[in-house]
Amino acid sequence: MRQLKRFWPLHLMVLPSLVFLLLFSYLPMAGAVMAFQDYKPALGFTGSAWVGFDNFRLLFEREDSLQVIWNTLLIAVMKIIFNLLVPFAFAIFLNEIRKQLFKRFVQTLVYLPHFLSWVILGGILIDILSTDGGLVNRALGWFGIGPVFFLGDGSWFRFTVIVSDIWKEFGYGTIVFLAALANINPSLYEAAEVDGASRWKQTLNITVPSLMPIAIVVGTLALGNILNAGFDQIFNLYNPLVLEKGDIIDTFVYRTGIVSGDMGLGTAVGLFKSVISMILIVISYRLAYKLANYRIF
């Protein structure tokens, strides 16, 4: 009782957040029972018929849903790999810039695309990638290439999605690497210098190993995103022409569950994704803790 008296203001402080979490996180989790129902909005959760795992069976039997899972994995894995490697390399290059003003100028510009939404960037990309006179195809034309159907051809669409995502996020991704670079003890470089090591040797033997712990953290934490291929981006770039190779789990859930009203199937696909993602996130956090002593909470 004395505990409660002393700590009630602290409980009170968490209370508002808890109410919101209950309403908008935990209640929808309970709503996921729809995945096991033939959900009819008119009948509600209590009235709709239970169908067991039928919706999940459908998920693994329908050809389009299997294709969607494959698309998601392919796009997400490529994004994870390149969104680790490009910032890693870019941070090392940027770290060699000695003029602080120039360095800050570069940093300011490369962080920027992260803060613009895929609606804005989608609008811009659709324009500059268009085949009738888009800026990029005009530029390719000077070299006698093209026109390339970046957003209208399935294979090119995947390529475009991956490259434009790297373009948007690589700058932001360098922030943690730059912070780690700033923490390297300068005496390591001085000692290597005395031993006559070239800058290339110093990079290989000091810089790269120093960045490995944070690279491991970034890489393992990204594992949890293996089923997130980027809803905002795909939704704003795709069109019926590239549906087969560009459709991902999240866009599929939106179209089947909300637009077509097949709520049971939509929920099942979403739940499947949530469960796998949660398992992966837990594994990746454990790994990050073991490998690099990383803790989030």
Added chain:
Amino acid sequence: MYHKTVSYRTFSVFNYVLMMLVALLCILPLVHVLAVSLSAKSAADGNLVSLWPVHFTTEAYQKTINNPAFIRSIGISVLRTVSGTALTLLLAFLAAYPLSRENAQFKGRNVYAWIFIFAMVFNGGLVPFYIMIQKLHLMGTFAALVLPGAVNIYLTILMMNFFRGIPRELEEASLIDGAGSFRTLFSVFLPVSKPAIATLSLFSIVFHWNSWFDGLLYMNQPSQYPLATFLQTVIIQQDMTTLSLDPKTMELISQKTVNAAQIFIGALPVLLIYPFLQKYFVKGLVIGSVKE
């Protein structure tokens, strides 16, 4: 010594050029949009514009600003961004203080932490969420844009980690002087939390300004759309029919230069606040991510 070797100097020149090109690559698309928006309609439609306006005119902006649907959507976005950010900040600030305590100092802290963590790693999915908004009678209301995202767990963790960096003596002194927890939080922690609050604000402002999907899902009529949803509909979906506009406005919206002007205005607030808050978010982000 390596600074003076020929090979390093060659590399250095190459590196400066490379960094310059990469940096420019990040804003050239925006420069192009700006150039198109300030060009004459005929030049834009004929694909004559690259990075500099052709036959400079501000006509597209005048048309955009005279479009009531566009202006109204900006108003909704501003209202949403201001109220949503205020709410998120308040909730994160309040919850982060108890969560920043050790379990020994605040029994129950770990229980709360797990409630937050579980909500972060697991969710019911889009469809149950959609149904929940319906059942709570939030469809077509402004609250549907602000309330569901009010607790931002990631930002709460950022705030919590920031609080942990504040010396405990500061808090103890205040508690010994007889201040309660609320008093301590608001008159001791608040003044020293400016960098963290600036970081949280930037993330929250950008989040709300950029959000478009909830508008599409939960708003019944296009007249309730925030700007991002409005732009998504007219520029990406090019779906003028749902917007129930008169033919004159429809013709105006489908013009390339007007599209460019609308995109640029949509990006403008982010472009304006971003440079001022940059130094804070880099610090804030590192506090939240690189932690021993």
